[in-house]
Amino acid sequence: MVIKYFSWIKEHIGKSEERIELPVNVSTIEELMLYLENLNDKYKLAFKKKDLIKIAINKSYSSIDDKINNNDEIAFFPPVTGG
């Protein structure tokens, strides 16, 4: 799967995009976030303010308990500030 990061989440993690194989025992966004947080402190910091994190699956707004699979493009970003 492809995971994209934007704004300060991207800056905390230190990359805008990465490709990973869907880890065993990960089937929801929440489980993916937990998996990433356990990788290192950069993810922990990026995901610290859970209530500020917006999620998209395949470029469509999604929620933390939505199911994911290995072909998905996942994105994590803060509340939007365009206009």
Add this chain to the structure above:
Amino acid sequence: MNKKFPKVYIKIQYEDFDVSKETQKLHHNLTGAIVNFVGLVRGHNENDSEQISSMTLEHYPGMTEAEIDKIVQKSIKKWDLTGITVIHRVGKLFVSDQIVFVGVSSMHRQNAFDACNFIMDWLKTKAPFWKVEENNNHRSWVSSRQSDQEATKKWES
């Protein structure tokens, strides 16, 4: 309303836009009213406490256009319109630069006023753009405003 209307144009771009040219493109033979909104870079930060010198906008290509299109399609269901244009800039912008253009044309003015307001309110809360404000000393990501969230509530009925 004729099936070929409204004409919809959505564009994310680095370049500036020309308001009078974009307004001209919203003229169709059924058009009796055009309402434009133009958003600009303010010279102060979000708390109005510090001057800023520039701002950089990033977005999520593909999702941004899709989210704006969803908003535009909702506006078409609510109002009879003849044209809708949404242009949003990304990249580095300076004080007083134009950021966003929302232009709506319709047969009668109220539809254009309401649809323009509706599209802008939802764009602020749904379209994936992020602004970082810059001055000589530092940069800071703009946080979302509760008032923008509140503004969408008037369209929920």
